[in-house]
Amino acid sequence: MDATPSSPGRAVSAPALVAWLLVLAGLVALPRFLDSPYALHMMVLLFLSIIMGEAWNVLGGYTGQYSVGHAAYFGAGAYTTMMLMQFKQVPPWYGVFAGIAVALLLALVIGSITFRLRGPYFVLASIAMAEILRLIVLNWKDATNGAEGILATEVPPLKVGSYLVTDFSTKVPFYYGGLALAVAVILVNWAVQGSKLGYYFQAIREDQDAAHSLGIHLSLYKNVALAISAVFTAWAGAYYAVYVGFIDPAAALGIDVSVQIVLICIIGGIGTILGPMVGSLVLVPLSEALRSNLIAEGLFRIGLVSESSPTGQFLRENLAHAHALIYGVLVVVVILFMPDGVLGFVRHALARRRAA
């Protein structure tokens, strides 16, 4: 089996299109039937993860540039929007576009420096750029509050003219905002995949030198891929910041953010539209189940571990902090046993079964 993800182009079969539309219709209708804030919260986290994963996929998946510094764009979107909102009373609806503009500018600077490098050097440079940004935000206390971070005391409502669109006081506007963004970035991936631009990206991924000798302008197309990627990553950052209402340099610009973005794609499958969605469907419920101690409670419930035993106590106290550990284990397992991600693994398994 070939290790590189195949790109089926833009063709969508009629049954697939119907299935997609049904899923979308279901998601649009969902908040009418599901008003539990916790369920909505989970969905918001899921959308957020899909947006970040699909955004990274344009650069990492199609173009093959493994940026481990995407926290820079996430943080740029989050910080610009929050600073404008908290210090200048600019509603996030407008602030987010300033955040995207800052991220684009940043992408231009970072891209022009890092895209001259290849392989591990590119990865290292991308990390260093995000770290530089984190250190600037951490130390520029007058503008950013430094390590204390920024707490949103009040989110200004969204108005168009005098018409109140939403006041952000419930989770529902965040649900639809996230859904819309996720659909948008998925459509962008789809458009890229079957376009000339996308073929240039994939040519660069497969063999930079060959692509260059065919007249593909390497730095131009890498920068275009990064720009698309940065726009949605910044958008996700702004969305996250306003939703949670608090950011600090570690949460918005730390290397964990960058690694998590890459993980979404690695675990699902790189260079495919479904990959980041599958990755999000694996990672988000898992890390939430750990964080909220659902797994420990579950083990007690089914009687596998006694609640009062030392093991039970240990699990109750510590499993909530274990989600990063599970991420690590997942990455190791996926790289060793499913190098094409969960999606590739399932596809191969299905193909084997059909052949047998």
Add this chain to the structure above:
Amino acid sequence: MTVFLQSLISGVLVGGVYALIGIGLTIIFGVMRVINFAHGDLLMVGMYLTFFAFTLLGIDPFLSVLLVMPAMFLLGAVLQRVFINRVLDALPQNQILLTIGLGLVMSNTAMLLFTSDYKILTTSYSSGAFQLLGLSISKPLGISFAITAALTAALYWFLIRTDTGQAIRATAQDREAAQLMGVNVRRMSVIATGLGAALAGTAGALISPTYYIYPQVGGAFTLKAFVIVVLGGMGSVIGATLGGIVIGATESLAAVYISSGLKELVVYVLFLLVLLFKPAGLLGKSRM
């Protein structure tokens, strides 16, 4: 002038330990062409080993090197055999991600076992200082530099004089040619990762009296190790030695003359400048 000399000296002393971290990374990279993103986490494991040897068994941190080195060699060898060996032919990004995953596992296991609290290892000489020509040199830094220098010398001797050392260098120069000459390349890979882990762990032991010990401490050191190695030229042991000292001195001077919060920023900017203008490192294309 005294301030300048003082900070230069303490920078160079710290730089010696940095060099040890860099040499470990560069040997692993040289032999296997794999960048070990878990390098700082190996250092963290070394710090905790030293901390518990000190608090539970009363072993002096500098003496515990004797214990930490073989233990970490073993850990490195196991990591190589069980994990890294399987991705030697995989895409570089998969290798990077695997080691990132291993690092996550190590740092988060440490967090589960020891909580995320900062631990401090205080010895009787922690705040002591030697006086030398009107300059004062911190005792822990001075001792650790002496040990570093001795270890580095021993390592050079090992790499240049012993058969195993020569086999390692041959593997680093050309894996296939070395194999054709009868070098057991797989064994050299295990030794290289073991050695790299041992050096990272030793560096952790040596800095444990002067740094906070906590599960996430490795991240900053992983990145620093790369800066050091890139500065000296990937795969060059002499380059890593030089790179470590340059970075130590730069950090120390930046902390005094710019701001202690921005010393890492200065290091990363230096890193990017080297990547852009002298990507082969300060020593060009030299190999170990």
